Amino acid sequence: MEINEDDLIDRYVKDLTPIELHFLENEDNELNTCNKCEIIKNTWDTDEFKWDCDHDLKGYTALCCECYSELGCKSFYEMGIDC
Numbered sequence: 001m002e003i004n005e006d007d008l009i010d011r012y013v014k015d016l017t018p019i020e021l022h023f024l025e026n027e028d029n030e031l032n033t034c035n036k037c038e039i040i041k042n043t044w045d046t047d048e049f050k051w052d053c054d055h056d057l058k059g060y061t062a063l064c065c066e067c068y069s070e071l072g073c074k075s076f077y078e079m080g081i082d083c
């Protein structure tokens with residue numbers, strides 16, 4: 001069975017089938033998961049994903065927008081820090 005990256009986007013890791021989970025963790029793909037709620041997004045979708053290289057994520061490496069605003073995170077740019 002072919003797995004399509006797009007089929008996994010906006011779903012949660014806990015809801016995946018074993019085959020989909022294998023794809024996510026072992027196959028070459030451009031998907032990533034939010035460290036907090038584990039929703040799956042495209043790595044390059046910067047509107048959806050915030051990374052700790054650009055933002056203060058309070059200890060997380062990657063967060064979706066929802067968790068980002070829930071935690072009250074800020075970008076380093078907003079805080080006046082160059083990175």
Ligand SMILES: [Zn+2]
Binds near residue numbers: 039063064
């Ligand atoms: Zn999240």
